[in-house]
Amino acid sequence: MRKNKLSKRIISAITAALMIFAIGCTNKTIDTTDYPTPIGEETESGETLTNTETEAGEQAGYLSGVSDEDILKPEKNTLKEDGKYTYNPAVIPKWILEEYKDNPKIIRVSKEILIAINNCDTEYVLDENLKMTDKDIELVSNIVYESTPIATVVDWEPTETKNVYKILYFPYNGLSESEADDGTGELVPLDMDEVKDTIDDFKNYVSETINNNISADMNEKEMAAAIYRHIIKDYEFSPESTTDYLSLNFEPISQGEMVKGAIDNKYTSGVELERIFSFFMNQLQIEMYDLAGGGGYFDKKVQETLGDKRPISYGWLWQLICLDGEYYQCDIILEKLMHDENNQGNEDAEPEMLYFGMSDEKRKETYKFSSANTHVYCITLGTETGMELPKCPNDCKFN
Numbered sequence: 001m002r003k004n005k006l007s008k009r010i011i012s013a014i015t016a017a018l019m020i021f022a023i024g025c026t027n028k029t030i031d032t033t034d035y036p037t038p039i040g041e042e043t044e045s046g047e048t049l050t051n052t053e054t055e056a057g058e059q060a061g062y063l064s065g066v067s068d069e070d071i072l073k074p075e076k077n078t079l080k081e082d083g084k085y086t087y088n089p090a091v092i093p094k095w096i097l098e099e100y101k102d103n104p105k106i107i108r109v110s111k112e113i114l115i116a117i118n119n120c121d122t123e124y125v126l127d128e129n130l131k132m133t134d135k136d137i138e139l140v141s142n143i144v145y146e147s148t149p150i151a152t153v154v155d156w157e158p159t160e161t162k163n164v165y166k167i168l169y170f171p172y173n174g175l176s177e178s179e180a181d182d183g184t185g186e187l188v189p190l191d192m193d194e195v196k197d198t199i200d201d202f203k204n205y206v207s208e209t210i211n212n213n214i215s216a217d218m219n220e221k222e223m224a225a226a227i228y229r230h231i232i233k234d235y236e237f238s239p240e241s242t243t244d245y246l247s248l249n250f251e252p253i254s255q256g257e258m259v260k261g262a263i264d265n266k267y268t269s270g271v272e273l274e275r276i277f278s279f280f281m282n283q284l285q286i287e288m289y290d291l292a293g294g295g296g297y298f299d300k301k302v303q304e305t306l307g308d309k310r311p312i313s314y315g316w317l318w319q320l321i322c323l324d325g326e327y328y329q330c331d332i333i334l335e336k337l338m339h340d341e342n343n344q345g346n347e348d349a350e351p352e353m354l355y356f357g358m359s360d361e362k363r364k365e366t367y368k369f370s371s372a373n374t375h376v377y378c379i380t381l382g383t384e385t386g387m388e389l390p391k392c393p394n395d396c397k398f399n
Contacts, residue, residue, distance in 0.1 A: 062112045064127070068104035071111065072097050077285050085210040085283075087203045089118030092147050093282050095289065105130045110143040117144075117154050117167060118203075120196045124156065126163040149279055150199060152258040169195040172254035198256065201263050206283065220286050220323040221396060225356060227280045228332060231273060232339050232351040236266040242309045245270040245333060246317060270333035274317055277332050287322035291329070291389075296369025302334065305341055316367060320389065321357075327390040329363040331355035357396020 063071065074094055078086040090111040100106045109132065116124045126132060132140075145151040155171040158164070170190045213226040239245050247269060261267045262276050274290065281288040294315035303310050311334075318331040335355045343349035355366065 062115050063108055066108075068108070071104050071108045072101055074285055079210070079214065079216050079284065083216045085207060085214070087207045088283070089114045089148065091282055091285065092143060094285065094287055096143055096146065105132065106136060106139050106143065109136075110140045110147070113140060113144050113156070114147060117148075117150055117169075118199070120169070120192060120199060122167050122192070123159075124165045124167055126165065128163050147282065149258045149262065149275060150202065152253055153198075153256040170254075170256055198259060198263075202259050205263050206280070210280070210283065214284075220284075221357070223284055224281060224286060224321060224323055224330075225353065227284075228277065228330070228335075228353070228356050229351050231277055231332060232336050233349075234265050235273065235336070237270075237273065237336050237340060238266070238268055239270070240268050245311050245337065246315070270336070271317065273332050273336055274319065277330075278319065281321065289320045291318050291320050292316075293318070293367070293369040296367050298334075299366050299368065302338065302366065305338055309337070309341065311337075316369075318355075318363075318367075320392070322390075323357065323396065326394065326396075327392045328357040328394075328396050329360065329392050330357065331363075331366070334366070358392065359395045360392045362395055363392070 074097065075088050075091045078084065078088065092107065092110060092114075097107060109126065109130065113124060141156075144154075153170050155168040156165045157168070159166050169192070209227070209230060213230055214223050218226070239247075241247050257268065258272055258275065261272060267273055267276075278288055278290065292315060296316065298310060317333065318329060321328055321330050332355070335351065335353070338354060339349070339351050342352075358366070
């Protein structure tokens with residue numbers, strides 16, 4: 001089986017998304033407190049588990065006691081059920097759970113990988129009884145990427161032992177894209193303590209952001225708006241290009257910017273802004289899809305405000321979100337660009353929320369594109385989905 005290079009695939013996946021433009025039940029949940037003790041951590045008796053000795057037997061047994069039926073159900077919504085958010089590494093977007101309802105092993109392995117990288121395991125043992133194909137492994141890689149930004153700093157590859165995978169963290173640290181491609185250059189390995197600290201810092205940032213900005217009595221509109229405001233107001237956005245805001249170069253990704261940038265509230269690509277917003281919504285179990293549209297142009301207000309900084313890329317990315325049962329369109333990238341341009345030197349300025357919760361009509365006023373050239377980009381399929389876009393008849397009223 002060939003090596004899976006997740007960080008390289010991230011770039012190709014986004015490129016593929018932009019190429020689209022050119023071609024026209026009762027929730028029984030899985031609580032992470034019930035997972036076996038993570039590899040490398042101590043049991044209650046003080047015994048440290050290794051990659052070959054786990055509390056549940058084989059390492060592949062992270063979810064061995066969970067039925068296929070329960071694997072496909074959403075994780076526990078701790079904010080709603082406990083009144084306080086608790087980080088859960090195994091949350092997968094609901095639309096993906098639905099997509100693989102007839103193939104639960106894909107979701108099972110995806111959740112196990114998510115738990116493994118959350119625990120900074122250096123090996124993963126695949127249950128041979130699942131009979132995973134190369135295509136299945138590819139789908140798992142893409143689902144893991146869709147579910148967490150941590151996947152951008154992780155690579156996993158088969159070892160000489162059948163069904164045993166080596167997990168690498170920051171696998172291209174210190175390498176340029178050409179050096180990673182041809183095997184030249186000197187890799188700068190990170191100490192696992194540093195890796196754990198970085199991942200822990202990310203999880204702490206996510207938990208603190210949600211618990212400091214959101215309460216259990218909020219509705220979904222209020223929750224999404226609170227996170228949206230936080231990203232617009234508190235993140236520093238320094239794009240490498242002032243015209244192509246969707247570029248996502250190898251070097252910052254290979255250095256872990258998708259994760260470290262979130263911790264530092266600093267990004268260089270609009271794709272990163274979109275991804276972190278999606279991740280927060282996923283953790284809050286709010287339905288969201290990435291939209292890719294092309295052949296359009298921005299309205300006069302955008303062009304006059306941004307001037308020479310206006311986006312000129314052929315395509316654009318935004319999101320479709322379901323809040324309290326109603327669908328809306330959101331453009332967090334454009335919101336950030338307009339906010340920063342209109343409030344230079346005023347760090348305390350509140351976002352105007354111009355592009356949060358848009359109706360179909362308002363979206364087409366702000367970015368004029370052909371409906372026939374708009375797609376829900378499905379990372380698990382590597383192409384646009386065949387789903388018909390839900391209608392967004394109303395602008396969101398949340399103030």
